[in-house]
């Protein structure tokens with residue numbers, strides 16, 4: 346299904362031409378009939394080449410109603426630009442052309458109307474030349490220019506065949522399962538209730554569907570559907586549709602709202618966009634300027650934030666963040682137009698890059714500008730992948746809401762990234778597959794670096810590794826498990842080492858160690874102090890000996906060889922099993938040592954929860 350939108354200066358014969366093509370008078374309002382002028386959108390349809398119907402949106406040509414025009418040209422496939430042969434190109438024609446150009450309409454046909462009023466063939470030739478020059482450099486530069494007359498019917502069939510020809514080259518609006526109807530009219534019909542109309546894009550809707558109106562987030566059900574005044578069970582993307590809604594009050598809805606599936610869109614008051622400032626704009630677009638934004642059928646006051654530049658000059662392009670006075674429902678890739686409120690003029694437009702940027706951007710940061718560039722150039726898949734690269738690891742639902750894509754599209758695209766093995770979910774977090782591999786490599790190389798930096802340490806403390814990687818704990822744990830199951834790393838106590846790593850001592854260090862161990866062996870329970878031990882082997886080797894379990898430090902002062910420590914603990918345990926309790930003096934006598942060692946041991950055993958203190962005694966816990 347296709348929809349054509351008309352454009353052209355008032356009185357140039359648009360409505361008459363539409364009637365000649367369709368048999369329908371598109372001027373529906375009484376007021377319009379009386380003033381013989383289209384002031385709001387008119388609708389009609391004509392038969393296509395193969396009997397299908399082609400919708401036509403007839404928009405007002407008068408400059409006072411250009412903003413009504415903008416509500417109608419959103420979803421059109423083809424433009425029918427109307428220029429009266431007796432008047433030629435008017436300023437209004439140029440403004441309409443600029444708008445069609447900014448909206449990147451896919452094709453067009455130019456109707457040179459009222460040719461019956463022209464006697465002089467040279468004049469006609471001049472007008473055609475002028476028109477074709479005006480079209481140069483716009484989306485309509487290839488559009489055929491057809492002289493027509495509604496009076497003599499000259500050229501009408503030629504217009505039709507040109508429309509068919511052009512539409513043959515325009516693909517039907519894609520059905521991406523995310524139907525969206527920007528609402529351009531709301532009214533009530535007695536016996537039916539609320540009816541909204543618009544040009545359906547993005548997917549099919551069906552009688553019985555539950556739908557949601559955004560940005561007001563109100564749900565209702567489709568009670569009936571009409572296309573071109575015929576009731577239907579379903580409506581296809583690319584068609585003009587009237588939707589009869591149940592459960593939604595007419596008063597709640599207005600032009601500019603969007604009908605969609607629940608949860609697919611949400612309103613926004615901030616958006617990132619690319620922007621082209623029209624060459625004939627009277628002044629540059631300034632930062633913090635108040636403008637009117639038109640997109641879909643919506644119109645809203647906005648304030649500009651010019652990103653990456655001080656201002657945007659006539660003819661130049663740039664990036665903007667627009668702060669909207671009221672929420673609207675928009676999607677990545679939607680076209681929009683900006684107008685200055687006074688004097689009311691169209692000044693430029695572009696595409697929505699990110700409908701939910703989430704925060705105000707700094708104006709002159711390179712990372713912000715690069716983000717705009719990707720959002721502008723990439724497919725949804727590229728965009729989502731880029732955002733993931735920038736934010737990974739990130740929870741999938743945050744990725745979807747921060748992607749800038751509309752929720753439904755983001756969800757589908759996320760699934761595609763997973764299906765194509767471009768992304769993975771680890772420990773609940775979304776990562777690119779490359780990012781996940783890099784993270785594993787980064788962990789291995791961080792541990793390796795630690796070994797190089799501290800050859801005497803058994804491994805890197807778990808918490809230190811996690812904070813160096815700077816990733817969430819659940820992800821860290823999965824990473825750790827994976828790498829240790831794969832045999833690349835091993836986890837011993839609180840430290841993590843590469844599987845093959847061993848603490849190795851130089852021969853001098855080994856000599857000192859042997860000396861220390863001999864001293865321990867000689868003295869048993871009355872071991873050399875921590876200070877003495879460090880004096881012999883040095884601080885680092887001392888720590889290494891503790892880490893590899895050669896010695897055990899039980900207090901700031903007291904340290905034992907592992908074997909002695911075990912024997913002493915066993916001796917105390919046996920005593921306690923036999924006697925039920927022990928005090929410091931008894932322990933001193935039992936071990937034949939001093940009070941210093943006895944107290945350090947008792948306190949240590951309390952700490953490791955082997956014993957508890959009861960008065961002056963210790964008992965097994």
Ligand code: GDP
Nearest residue numbers: 354355356357358359360361458459494495496
């Ligand atoms: P619109 O404002 O562009 O929709 O213009 P209308 O269709 O209302 O036409 C404006 C006036 O031009 C009306 O009085 C029409 O009767 C007249 N008109 C439209 N088409 C033709 C044509 O082909 N030849 C002549 N002679 N008059 C026309």
